[in-house]
Amino acid sequence: MDQKTPQKIDIDWTACQGHGLCAELLPDHITLDEWGYPLVDGGSIPPRTLKRARRAASDCPVLALKLTARGAPL
């Protein structure tokens, strides 16, 4: 993974079960809605938060949270 490419949080909604670990690990970027699902701010992850974001991606019990390159064509 290129360290310089800005990363953003991408959620596979078909997998997300609302465990909520991501909101605990990245409280500045993720909060939980009234049903327990993550509300993600769409911006780039600042470099100092990148390590915790990678941890959130690997700790998610259903691997629903992924980091993708910002601006990747859809």
Place this chain on the structure above:
Amino acid sequence: MSSEILWYANRATGAVCLVLFTVVVLLGIAVRLRTRLPGLPRFGTVNLHRTLSLSATAFLALHIAMAVIDGYVNITVVDAVVPFVSDYEPFWLGLGTVALDLMLAVLITSLLRERIGHRTWRALHWLAYASWPVALIHGIGIGTDTGTDWMTWLTVSCVAAVIAAFGIRAAHSARASRRTPAALLRTAEGARS
């Protein structure tokens, strides 16, 4: 090291493995049920499950090492990975080997989780539900301490805990699969009238 000490160490580590792996299974179910353990953040449940599984594996390695090193009965390194070929108690020992093989599949796929993807990981993780009872039966069949009060109580407690936890998990799964858009619509409409 005398054979007797090794034999006691093997039995002791075996008992510790029973307890540790039982707790690992319970914690795994807790993760699935999104249970929050008192005093711990949500990621604490997952981390505890993983950390304890590594500790349990360490004790299992000791347990196997004791058995192989001890010269009193003939158990080789091969017997640790290939089931049912040992000189000593081939069936009961073989079950232990089967349990180890299943657990190794679970462990290795978990370490490679992000590489293999959630679906494959999940399919193999189910083998944990096979590994635990096979290990339990291995312990009962081969165990020198089978029949003693403390071992009986320990075994019964572990079995009861796992059965209860699995029952809750199965009920949760059944409830979740009933949560269809139609069911939620009925609930929402019922609440409004």
Place this chain on the structure above:
Amino acid sequence: MTTTTTTTFTDVYMSPRLLAPGGTAADLSTHELRYGPLSYGDPDTLLRTVAESGLTGRGGAAFPTYRKLVAVADASRRTGRAPVVVANGAEGEPASRKDKTLLRLSPHLVLDGLQLAARAVGAGEAHLAVEDGASYLESALAQRNDPLPVQVIRLPKRFLSGQASALAQYVSGNAPLPRHQHPPVRERGVRKAPTLVQNVETLAHLALVARYGADWFRSAGTPTQPGSTLCTLHVPGREVRVVEAPFGLPLNRLLPLEGTSAVLVGGYHGTWIPAAEAAQRTLDAGDLGAGVLAALPTNRCGVTETARVLRYLALQSAGQCGPCLNGLPRIASAFQTLATPGPQANTRQDVARWSGLVEGRGACHHPDGTVRLVRSALTTFAAELDTHARGLCTASDATPLLPIPNEAH
């Protein structure tokens, strides 16, 4: 299930391109007599012509067809896997009949387009996806001598059956459920191969562009939105019609606006606009969506009509994604409250909050489209909502306007 024969009025708005005159199905010889032979040419020339024509998708998203073809061809080069082409005739939108009508009347245009698209991207596999029935497709295929054999896939009748990733899943042999869009279907679709999913109407236009060229295609429509498009018109008192019209045609030439209070543009993921605004608007690919135009008479309640549609949309959720599964049933039920004259409490705020929570938080655009409809209804029917809150309703006719399959009352 009875086969509905939809009347077409082919000469009303422009000389017909897609639909056979007289409303009878064209067999292969009629088709070749009418349109002339099809020569495939080389893929690069075809791609250039498609680019010059400005053809965009007719499945709802209006994405430039040239860019889609190129993207799939690129993905194929990168992955080394031959692409799969799927002609999308699923038409899960209950109010839309254009794709079924096109397939019935001009199947060979669609099938020509399918072969051309396959050629353009270098596909190794071709499928035609339709809802149950349409047995005439196999006989239409039997008449042809296509370079790439086509498999007809019949889908269950669901709103999301035509969603690109759900369709790719079904063709792969799995349940027709939408998948996470990274990577997109054009990169990894049917059995992990790059997949081109193209609406059948788009393919029909492609077949004509290949024959007659970009300038011909651009001779109808507007410079920014060239060409023609099929629309399904719902006007109470008349049977449902499918017509072909050029982009830029004023809406008041398609629908009678006297006695109409609002027009639904696009379909169930579309927007309600007041009749006065509709009088100023033209046929526009930006909001035409599935090509549905429905006129709501002044004596019928738009809030009730919307509530019926929202109930259907909630039931049609795939139920995979938490926000959609939780939000759409609540929104639908709340709208039922708004549709019933009487005290409304916090219902409007609830609907606004839930709409904000479901938008953009799903694997597909079902929640987004639903929210679009909801917000347009809250704006266009604001006066009616206030009337309902006072315990009254201005409507005198409770006849449903829009078709809802298997509606339980």
